[in-house]
Amino acid sequence: MTTPSAIELIAEVGRAGGWLTPNPNGTLGVDLPPAETPRLLEAIRQRKHDLLMLLRYPATACPACSGDRYWRDTVGLWRCERCEPDSPPDPFGPLPAGEAAAAGELELRAKLREPRLARLLVGGGPHPPTVRRLQIRAAALVWAADGPEGIARRRAESWTGIPPSLIAGRAVRFRATASSPAIGEWVRTPGGRAGEVLAYDGASGEALVRSLAEPPRWAWHPPAALVAEMDWGPRA
Numbered sequence: 001m002t003t004p005s006a007i008e009l010i011a012e013v014g015r016a017g018g019w020l021t022p023n024p025n026g027t028l029g030v031d032l033p034p035a036e037t038p039r040l041l042e043a044i045r046q047r048k049h050d051l052l053m054l055l056r057y058p059a060t061a062c063p064a065c066s067g068d069r070y071w072r073d074t075v076g077l078w079r080c081e082r083c084e085p086d087s088p089p090d091p092f093g094p095l096p097a098g099e100a101a102a103a104g105e106l107e108l109r110a111k112l113r114e115p116r117l118a119r120l121l122v123g124g125g126p127h128p129p130t131v132r133r134l135q136i137r138a139a140a141l142v143w144a145a146d147g148p149e150g151i152a153r154r155r156a157e158s159w160t161g162i163p164p165s166l167i168a169g170r171a172v173r174f175r176a177t178a179s180s181p182a183i184g185e186w187v188r189t190p191g192g193r194a195g196e197v198l199a200y201d202g203a204s205g206e207a208l209v210r211s212l213a214e215p216p217r218w219a220w221h222p223p224a225a226l227v228a229e230m231d232w233g234p235r236a
Contacts, residue, residue, distance in 0.1 A: 003022075009047055009051065019076055020051055020055055022052050022075040022076075028048050029177060049219075056078075067082040071090070072102075073086075089153070089160075091136045091152070091156035115144050121137055122140045133158055135156035138198065154233070156214075162210075163218070164207070171201045172202070173199060173201070174200075184197065193217075194213070207220065
């Protein structure tokens, strides 16, 4: 059987949920699900040189748009931030330009995604809330529970486009009381809209809900006025 090309192997590793990492000493870090290791590892060894070339940080600006910012996809391939934007975007925002700065930032972000440190991010700090800070805290709630990266990013993306006036002066919290809908739970608002609970106001106790319809809308509601999804019942 012909060994797959490096490009084909990268696609195979992605479909398998694996990761490839070029190391500074010239070795290639490989992270594969145990069930896929026998099938892919020998082919990866054979194509190591080509894989290292493909996975290296781009040495020049993007030939299509002249952009100089790149992000690393789930397999380890660097992609142009402008031509192939990360979607959903990383809650921490775009990586800085340059290999050393981007690699250093990726290492820091990996540490902050660890459950122990992510729990500190959930609490936030004394700074006024901004959309970026709230996106990171929303994602950190998932990381703190060792949840999937995809869900963390979707939680962060739920804040994209929110009017800053809605969060100004609010004591935004990511913990619900025992009698209130959980963060991420679907609810129906008093106006009949289906939405997702994003956060709570620590002062008023109100819940911030993002509508599920497009374009999305955000609004604060008293928790008692929200109907949890399990209680919606049949609709005519």
